[in-house]
Amino acid sequence: MGFENILKKYFDKTFTEIEFVKRTYEALEQLGFNNENTIAGKCICRDEISQSIRSVIKHMWGEAFNFSSLAGMFFAGKTGLAAAMHHAPIENGKERYVFYAMPHIAINEKGRIGVCKREGRAGESTACGALYAFQKEMANGKVNLTMDNEDVEQSLIRMRLLREIPYGHVPDLLELTKTTLKAIQADIETTINNVVDTGKSNYAVITGIQINGPDSNYVWPAACYAVVTGEKITLNI
Numbered sequence: 001m002g003f004e005n006i007l008k009k010y011f012d013k014t015f016t017e018i019e020f021v022k023r024t025y026e027a028l029e030q031l032g033f034n035n036e037n038t039i040a041g042k043c044i045c046r047d048e049i050s051q052s053i054r055s056v057i058k059h060m061w062g063e064a065f066n067f068s069s070l071a072g073m074f075f076a077g078k079t080g081l082a083a084a085m086h087h088a089p090i091e092n093g094k095e096r097y098v099f100y101a102m103p104h105i106a107i108n109e110k111g112r113i114g115v116c117k118r119e120g121r122a123g124e125s126t127a128c129g130a131l132y133a134f135q136k137e138m139a140n141g142k143v144n145l146t147m148d149n150e151d152v153e154q155s156l157i158r159m160r161l162l163r164e165i166p167y168g169h170v171p172d173l174l175e176l177t178k179t180t181l182k183a184i185q186a187d188i189e190t191t192i193n194n195v196v197d198t199g200k201s202n203y204a205v206i207t208g209i210q211i212n213g214p215d216s217n218y219v220w221p222a223a224c225y226a227v228v229t230g231e232k233i234t235l236n237i
C-alpha cells in the first residue's frame with residue numbers, strides 16, 4: 001500500500017508542507033496579507049523532524065516569530081503574543097499577523113501511528129515524543145500533576161491537556177494529538193482575544209496536524225481563517 005493510501009486511512013485530506021503553506025499564503029494574499037506587510041508566527045513542536053515547515057514558512061512569509069514549545073503547545077502567553085505584535089509592520093494603519101499552529105504525529109510506512117525512524121539510530125523512535133510519554137503515563141494510570149521545575153513544559157502539557165480529557169478516559173496517540181490541536185487553538189484564540197485589537201489588526205489562524213511520514217512531512221488542515229476588520233473569513237484551503 002502506498003503511503004498516500006495510508007494517510008487516507010487516518011486523515012481525509014492532506015497536503016505536503018509546501019502545498020499547504022503556499023495555499024494558505026495565496027488565500028491570505030486575496031485578503032490583503034503578504035510577505036511585506038505581515039509578520040508570521042509559528043507554534044510547532046521542538047522536535048527536529050517538525051522543523052521543515054519552518055523553512056517553508058520562512059520562504060513564503062519571511063522570518064517568523066517563534067511561539068513553539070514541546071508538542072507545539074502555546075505557552076508563550078500574552079507576553080509572547082504582545083511581543084510579536086509589536087514587531088509587526090504597519091501598512092495603512094493596520095498590523096497583520098498570521099499564526100501557524102500544529103501538533104505533530106508520525107506514521108511509518110506500514111501505517112503504524114507514532115512511529116518513525118531517526119537518522120543514524122537503529123530501531124524505532126516515536127513522535128510526538130512528549131505526547132507519547134504523556135499517553136503512556138495515562139495508560140499506566142500514573143500521571144504526575146505537580147509542576148516539576150526541572151521539566152516545566154512537560155508538566156504544563158499534562159496540566160493543560162487533562163482539562164480536555166474526560167476523567168478516566170485514556171485516548172490513543174491520534175486522539176491525544178487531536179485533543180492537543182484543540183487546546184493549542186483554544187489557547188491562541190483566548191490570547192488573541194485578550195491582546196489583539198481588531199480595529200487596528202487583521203490576523204489569520206492556520207491550524208492543522210503535521211504528519212511525519214517515512215520520507216517527508218504532510219499537513220492535515222484544521223481550522224484556517226482570517227479576521228479582517230473584525231470579520232471572520234474561513235479560508236478555502
Ligand SMILES: [Zn+2]
Nearest residue numbers: 045047128129
Ligand atoms: Zn513533538
